Amino acid sequence: MTWFFETLGSYFAYPFVRYATVAVILIALCASLLGVPLVLKRFSFIGDGLSHVAFGAMAVAAVLNTAEKTFFPELFEKIGQTPLVLLLTMAAAILLLRTGQNTKIKGDAVVAMISVGALAFGYLLLHLFPTSSNITGDVCSTLFGSTSILTLTRADVVFSAVMALLVAIVFLFFYRKIFSVTFDEDFSRATGTRAGAYNLLIAVVTAVVIVMAMNLVGSLLISALVVFPALSAMRIFKSFRAVTICAAVLSVAAAAVGILISLLAVTPTGATIVAVDGIVFLLFSLAGLIRGGTRA
């Protein structure tokens, strides 16, 4: 037991461990809030597709940044590559949403096309214009997240915190409209809610959350962070409000527990958090089954 606290204590003595912990918990919070409407709108796959797009965007940004670093080193120092990745991913999010709505190709097919395309294109780019000697390592950490959150820079943490705060505020503010548009889009449009604008909002926020979460869990595991808490909460709760609150609490708790485990057991943070989320889902499914069983 003393070993447990001593190890943790020694980790948390470092300020960057504390920063990273805060950032991870905030990101988990946002991802779970967003997860509820995405899952209910049957848009889970958009999160997945976008994460692949973000991977492609990261590759493009990495290549562009090599140029930028050579020619405008001060500018790169200041902003890093995250804003560029964010911009590209947002554009893709809006594109996906638009094409999903009114083209002949089915929405899920479009997502599949764009996401696999972006993945391949990104990988190709990284090979053609290698940014470091260790391409496989780079690709691996982009896909599965940094092996340790300690590689997050202070700028990353500040950026994540600001974005997370914005997402949470947007959610609180538009909570009822988001419910209405998610529950019955026709009714809300017919009675004067601008459903298109809210769909756009959801797409943009999704892009933001995904780019933020990418540093942490990597683009392949993001969907888990978005989808698991919402699905777990839906096993037990039956009102939109309870599901939203429960998903947020579960996600924050899983992130905290996951970080502790990953620090103690020296496992990759992102994967550990997702594993905890998965276990929570199993437990909640079981609880839901038992409850449903006794009531029926």
Place this chain on the structure above:
Amino acid sequence: MALLTIENLSLGYEGREILKGVSFRVNAGDYLCIVGENGSGKTTLMKAILGLRPPLGGAILPGDGLKRSEIGYLPQQTEAQRDFPATAWEVVTSGLLNRGGWRPFLTKEEKKIARGALATLGVADLEKRCYRELSGGQQQRVLLARALCATRRLLLLDEPVAGLDPGAAGEMYDLVDKLHASGITIIMITHDLDAVLPRATHVLHVGEDVFFGDVREYMESGRVSRFGRGEEA
């Protein structure tokens, strides 16, 4: 001045026309019932009026300063998914959103309106229940309560009594009468001509040949026997 003017409207899906050359007017205070066979395009017409489907041709002109946020709507079916977590209360209060305001929470006033709507439809006790676990008729009443919350000048109902028991259907018609008497304009799609014709002021019959006129003209046109009673037999 007309609340709605429909001019030479044609509607369809992917270029296939299902309705064409429809023209009519709805004045404030009218009670229009829309009749026609299954698949004749009634629901499609209502969605076009609500701006949910673009028309292939013609025009839908709101008049008298009618705003989208003054309209209540009861859809024929809602594609609320099987596993959607929502209580009856959450569904009903989503009808209040068009009252504007940027508050994320309900005001006292709004809560009163929602409680009133639930009570009017006799489902006040279902407030906390999960929407997807209600019976079809109970769901229909909750959706009607939501439409009531949203209505301030115009109420569009797509087969409001579908799934209601006869007693509830009668109450439903009385309720619509009351709303109509209080000055709200009604547009209702129905197959239940016997019950609705005595209450309505105008009739739109869609199908091969479109008819629009007041109830007396409709009775005299001889379509009632051909369609209304005939269909039930």
